[in-house]
Amino acid sequence: MTTVVTPTTTTMRRYRRQGEIDYARLDYNPDEPVLKPDAMQQNLQLLEIFGLLSAHFTDFNRRPDVFLDANTIICYDPADLNVRVSPDVYLAFGVDAQAIRPRKLYLPWEVGKPPDWVLEIASSSTGREDVGRKREIYARIGVPEYWRFDPQDGEYHGQKLAGERLVDGEYRPIALTTAPDGILKGYSPVLGVSLCWDDGWPRLYSPATDTYLERWQEVVTAREAAESRAAIEQAAREAAETQAAVEQAGRLAEQAARRSAETRAAAERAKRRAVESELEQLRAQLRRQPTDR
Numbered sequence: 001m002t003t004v005v006t007p008t009t010t011t012m013r014r015y016r017r018q019g020e021i022d023y024a025r026l027d028y029n030p031d032e033p034v035l036k037p038d039a040m041q042q043n044l045q046l047l048e049i050f051g052l053l054s055a056h057f058t059d060f061n062r063r064p065d066v067f068l069d070a071n072t073i074i075c076y077d078p079a080d081l082n083v084r085v086s087p088d089v090y091l092a093f094g095v096d097a098q099a100i101r102p103r104k105l106y107l108p109w110e111v112g113k114p115p116d117w118v119l120e121i122a123s124s125s126t127g128r129e130d131v132g133r134k135r136e137i138y139a140r141i142g143v144p145e146y147w148r149f150d151p152q153d154g155e156y157h158g159q160k161l162a163g164e165r166l167v168d169g170e171y172r173p174i175a176l177t178t179a180p181d182g183i184l185k186g187y188s189p190v191l192g193v194s195l196c197w198d199d200g201w202p203r204l205y206s207p208a209t210d211t212y213l214e215r216w217q218e219v220v221t222a223r224e225a226a227e228s229r230a231a232i233e234q235a236a237r238e239a240a241e242t243q244a245a246v247e248q249a250g251r252l253a254e255q256a257a258r259r260s261a262e263t264r265a266a267a268e269r270a271k272r273r274a275v276e277s278e279l280e281q282l283r284a285q286l287r288r289q290p291t292d293r
Contacts, residue, residue: 005056005206005213007093007192012065013112015099018078023104027082030104033071034086042088042121045151046070048215049119049202050089056204056213057091057191067097067106067115074106074115076141081105085137090115091191108141117190119147127156135164139171145190146171151200161186161197 023030036042050070058066070089077083090106092115100111108114118138120130130148138146146164150157163186164171176186184197185205193213196203204213 005192007057007190011094013095015096016110016112017099017103018107018110021081021103021105025081028073028084030073033073036123036125038123038125042123042126042151045121045149045200045202046088049121049149052202052204052213052215053089053091056193058097061097064097065094067092067095067100067111069106072106073104074108074141076108076114076137078107078109081107085134087115087118087134087138088121089119090143091117093190114141114143116143117145117147117188118143119149119195122148122150122152122156124156131157135171139166139169142166145174145188147186147188147195149195149197149202153200160184160200161195163188163195165189 028034050068053068054060057063058068061068068089068091071086073084073086074090075081075084084105092100092106092111092113095111095113100106103110106115120126120134122130127150135146144166146166148157148159148162150160154160161176161184163174163176165174166172174186174188176184178184183203183205185194186196187194187207191204192208194205194207196205196212203215205211206213
C-alpha cells in the first residue's frame with residue numbers, strides 16, 4: 001500500500017498575483033533551464049528523489065496544496081527578477097500549486113512564502129556553490145530546511161549527506177545516524193521522514209513505521225496493478241449486470257409469450273363458446289318449428 005506523507009501545514013495560502021511578468025526583459029528563459037555540463041553525475045539520483053517526493057508527498061501532482069519542482073527558477077528580489085537561484089529539487093506545502101505553475105517562476109512574495117524544503121545534488125561543477133553561495137541564498141530567503149546529497153561518496157560536498165534547519169536566520173546541522181543496515185539517515189522535520197544515502201542512492205525512511213517508503217517505480221506499479229484489478233472487477237460487474245439483464249429480458253420474453261399464449265387460448269375458448277352458443281340457438285329454433293306431416 002502506498003504511503004502518502006502529509007506534513008502538518010496550515011490551510012492553503014492564497015496566491016497573490018501582482019501584475020504581469022515581462023519575460024522578454026529576463027536574461028534567461030524560464031522555459032528552458034540551463035543544463036549543467038556534468039548533469040550526468042546527478043541525473044539518476046535527481047530523477048529518483050523527485051519520483052519519491054512526487055509519489056509520497058504530491059500523489060503524482062494530485063494534491064493541489066503541495067508544489068514540487070526541479071531545476072526551475074526561484075526569484076528573491078521583487079524589484080529584479082533576474083536575481084534568482086535554481087535548486088535541483090524543492091517542495092512547498094500549503095500553497096496554491098495550480099496558481100504557481102503558469103507563472104513559470106517561483107515568486108515567494110506572490111506564493112506567500114519561500115519553499116519549505118530544498119535539495120541540491122552534488123556534481124563537479126556545482127559542489128562548491130551548493131555549500132557556499134546557494135546555502136547563503138536559501139538562508140537569506142528563509143528556506144526552513146536545506147539538504148545536500150553527494151552520490152560520489154562526499155567528493156564534492158565534503159559529506160555524503162547533509163541536512164540543515166534554519167534557526168534565527170542561520171543553518172544548524174541536522175544529526176545523521178548510520179543504522180545497522182549501513183544506510184546513512186537524517187530526519188527531516190519538514191518532511192516527517194528521514195532522507196537516506198544508500199550506497200549513493202536516495203531513499204526515504206519512516207521512523208514512525210520503521211520502514212523504507214516504496215520506491216516511486218513500485219508505487220507506479222502498484223497503482224497500475226490496482227487500477228488494472230479495478231478495471232477487471234468493473235468489467236466483471238458490467239458483464240454480470242449484462243448477463244442479469246439478458247436473463248431478465250429472457251424471463252420477460254417468456255412471460256410475454258405465456259401471456260400471449262394464454263390470450264390466444266382465451267380468445268379461442270371465447271370463440272368456441274360463441275360458436276357453441278349460436279349452434280345451441282339454432283337447435284332451439286329448429287325444435288320450436290312445426291314438423292311437416
